[in-house]
Amino acid sequence: MERETFSSKLGVLAAAAGSAIGLGNIWKFPYITGKNGGAAFILVYIICIALIGVVMMMSEFALGRKTKSNPIGAFKKLRPEGKWHYTGILAVLTSFIILSFYLMIAGWIFSYFAKSLTGELISIAPESLGSYFETITSNTFSVLFWNVIIIAITSFIVISGVQKGIEKYSKILMPILLITLIILIFRSLTLKGAKEGLDFLLKPDFSKLTTKAVLEALGHAFYTLSLGMGIIITYGSYVKKDENLKSLSFQIIIADTVIAIMAGMVIFPAVFAYGFEPEAGPSLIFITLPAVFQSMPLGGIFETLFFLLVGVAAITSTISLLEVLVSALGEEFNLDRKKTILIVSIALFLLSIPSSLSFGSWSGIKVLGLSFFDLFDFIASYIFLPIVGILTCIFISHVWGTKNAFNEIVGEEVYSSRNYKTYNFLIKYIAPIAILIILLYSTGIISF
Ligand code: PHE
Ligand code: NA
Numbered sequence: 001m002e003r004e005t006f007s008s009k010l011g012v013l014a015a016a017a018g019s020a021i022g023l024g025n026i027w028k029f030p031y032i033t034g035k036n037g038g039a040a041f042i043l044v045y046i047i048c049i050a051l052i053g054v055v056m057m058m059s060e061f062a063l064g065r066k067t068k069s070n071p072i073g074a075f076k077k078l079r080p081e082g083k084w085h086y087t088g089i090l091a092v093l094t095s096f097i098i099l100s101f102y103l104m105i106a107g108w109i110f111s112y113f114a115k116s117l118t119g120e121l122i123s124i125a126p127e128s129l130g131s132y133f134e135t136i137t138s139n140t141f142s143v144l145f146w147n148v149i150i151i152a153i154t155s156f157i158v159i160s161g162v163q164k165g166i167e168k169y170s171k172i173l174m175p176i177l178l179i180t181l182i183i184l185i186f187r188s189l190t191l192k193g194a195k196e197g198l199d200f201l202l203k204p205d206f207s208k209l210t211t212k213a214v215l216e217a218l219g220h221a222f223y224t225l226s227l228g229m230g231i232i233i234t235y236g237s238y239v240k241k242d243e244n245l246k247s248l249s250f251q252i253i254i255a256d257t258v259i260a261i262m263a264g265m266v267i268f269p270a271v272f273a274y275g276f277e278p279e280a281g282p283s284l285i286f287i288t289l290p291a292v293f294q295s296m297p298l299g300g301i302f303e304t305l306f307f308l309l310v311g312v313a314a315i316t317s318t319i320s321l322l323e324v325l326v327s328a329l330g331e332e333f334n335l336d337r338k339k340t341i342l343i344v345s346i347a348l349f350l351l352s353i354p355s356s357l358s359f360g361s362w363s364g365i366k367v368l369g370l371s372f373f374d375l376f377d378f379i380a381s382y383i384f385l386p387i388v389g390i391l392t393c394i395f396i397s398h399v400w401g402t403k404n405a406f407n408e409i410v411g412e413e414v415y416s417s418r419n420y421k422t423y424n425f426l427i428k429y430i431a432p433i434a435i436l437i438i439l440l441y442s443t444g445i446i447s448f
Contacts, residue, residue, distance in 0.1 A: 001262030003068050004162040006239050011163070012243070013251055014170035016226075020256040021177070023105060024224040026310055032216055034200045037208030042261070044209060044215040049253060053221045053433040055423055057232055059250040059396050062408035064236025065245065068259040070328040071230030074237070076091060078400050087391040090384055091230035092328045097380040098229060099321035100351040101373055103154070104418035106314035107146030107356075109137060113307035122300040126291040133286045147352045150205075154318045155341050158326055162238050166319055173312045180309040181262050187302055188269040197268030199263075200278060211448040217400065219438045224256055225315070228385040228392070230324045235285040237327070246419075252389030266306075270296070285310065303331050322348075365441030386439035402427060 001100055006012040033041050067074040072088035079085075115121040124132050137143065157169045188194060222228060239245070271278055271288060274295040279288050289306065293299035322344065330340040354362065354372035367375050396405050402424040413419065440446040 003237070005240050006167050006235075007163050008372055009243055011167035011171065011250065012235060012239050012248065013255075014167050014174045015316075015320070016248075016252045017255040018174055019226045019231050019235070019258050019320030020224060020252055020314050021174075022224075022226075022317035023062060023102075023310070024220065024283050025256065025260040026137065026263045026267075026313060027281055027285050028220065029224065029260035030201060030267050031278060031284065032213075033261075033264060034268060034278050035208070036210075036213035036216065036282075038202045038203040039204035040206045040209050041213060041217060042202075042290050043204075044214055045221065046257070048214075048218045048221040048434075049225075049257065051426060052218070052434050053225050053227070053253055054249055055426045055431055056222070056227045056392070057225055057253065058245050058409045058423070059405055059427060060227060061236035061239065061245040061249060061390075062233035062405045063396075063400075064233040065239050065241070066404075066408045070331050071233045071324065072328050072332055074233050074234055075204045075361065075395065079395075084395060084399060087388060087395060088230065088233075088328070090391075091228065091233070091388045092324060094380050094384040094388060095229040095321045095324040096348070096351065097376050097384070099318060099325070100348055101355040102151040102314070103318055103348065104319065104352055104356045104373075105144065105312070106150045106318055107143060108137060108282075108286065109307060109311050109314055110149060111142065111146050112290075112303070113311050116300065116304045116307050119300060119321050121290055122294060122303060124290070124410065126294055128392065129287045129290050130283075133282070134359075136286075138363070140357060140360055143360070144349075144353070147356060150315075150318060151345050151348055151352075153315060154322050155345050155346065157315075157319050157320045159337060159341050161337065166323060169319070170316055177259075177309060177312045177316075180305050180312070181266065183304065184266040184305060185298075186311065188266045188273075191269060191273040191296070193273035194269035197270065197272035200272060201264040201268045215438060215441050215448075217441060218434055222385065222389060222435070222438070223381060225253060226320060228389040229321070230328070230388075231320045234324045234327050235320065242411075244411065272356065273286065295427065333388060382442040383439070386435050386442075389435040390432050390439070393427055393435070397428040398424045399423075 006015065067077040069077055070088070071091045072085050075088045076085040112121060157165045159165060160168070226232060226407045236245070239248070267284070267289070268278060270292045274292050276288050276292055290303065293303035293306070296302060325335065325344045326340050329335065329344060330337060355376050358365070358372040363371065365372065370378060396402060403415055406415070406420050406423055410419070441448070
C-alpha cells in the first residue's frame, strides 16, 4: 500500500504547529516568562530554541522522511543491526504516557467548556471556584467520562488517516485557534489596567534571570516543540520529498513562539486588570481566569471562547500523540488502522485511570512520594523525553551521519557551507550537552 503524505506544505504546517501549540504555550510559557524576567527571559528562551530546538526539529523531520517510517521503524531502517530502535520504542512509550494524562487535562478543559456554554461556570461565586475545580477533578465518573470523550474525538480524527483526518481537521482547527486568540487579545488589551499585566509579561528584568530560569527555558523549549516523543519523526514520514525541512521547521517554531507570547497577552492583562495574582498551571486556567471572566462585562462569552481556544489547542496535540502510537503499532505489527486505533484507545483509557483518579479517590496513593499523575509526568517528561533527545543526537551524529541528515533536510550536498557546519556543531555537541544538563538537573542529580 502506498504510504500517505500530507497534501501540501500548509497541511504539514497546520498539523505540526497544531501539535506544538498546546497547553505548554497557554498555561506554562506565559507564567514562566512573567516569573523569570519577562522579555529578558524570552530572549534566553529564543536562544535556547535557536541552539537546540531548530536542529532537533529538523533532525526528527529528516529521520522520518528519509525512512518513511514510524519512530521505531526509522531507527531500524537506518541501523538494522544493534539496539538503536529502542530509542524509537522509548519515544513511542513517552508519547503513550504523556497522552494518558494529557487527555485527562483535555477532558477537564472540555468539561469547563461545556459548563461555560450552559452558563453554569459564570454563575459560580468566585470564592467557590477553587472547591468547584476540586469537585470536578475528583469525581471519578465525570473524569473518566470526559477521558472517553477525548479519546473518541481524537480517534475519530486520526482514524481517517493523514490527509482526510489529521490534515483536514488541523486546517479547520488552527484558524479557529488563531481567530479566537485575536478576539481575546483585543478584549484583554482594551481593559482598563491592562498595562500592568503587559509589563509583567514583557518588561525585561535581567536580575530575575537565574541559572534556574535558563534551565527552565531550555527544558520548556524541548517540550513546547513536541520533540523527543517521536511526533516530528512520525509527521516527517508523511512529508513530501521536495519540501525544505529547514524552512518548515522555522515556520513551526516561529508559530509556536508567537502564539505563546500572544497567550500571555490574553492572560496577564486580564488577570492584572481585575486585581488577581498571576499563577501557573491548572489553577490559572480553572480558578483564576474564571474569576477574571466574572468581573468582565460579557465575561460568559469570552470565557466560552477561551475554553474553546484551549480545547482546540489540546486536541491538535492529542491527535499528534495518537498518530505516533497508531503508526508505530500498526506498522510494527502489521495491523490496519481501525484495529490499531481500537486497541490503542482501550490501552489509553486504562492507562489514564491512575492519573485521573489521583485527584480523587486515589489521591492517597503515593509512589516514591508522588501521586500517579506526578509520577507519570516525571517519568515521561523529565526522564524519558531527554533520554530520547540525547540518543537522537548521538544517532544523527555518530550512526546516520550529520552529512546524510543535512542532505535530507535541505536537499543539497554542500558540506563546506556555513549552514552545514553550524548544524553539525549544534547537533553533535551543543544539543546533547544541553539536554544532558536538563536531565541531570530535573532529576536532582545536579543543582544550582
Ligand atoms: N507541545 C505541546 C505544548 O506546548 C505539548 C505536547 C507535548 C503536545 C506532547 C503533544 C505532545 O503544549
Ligand atoms: Na508548544
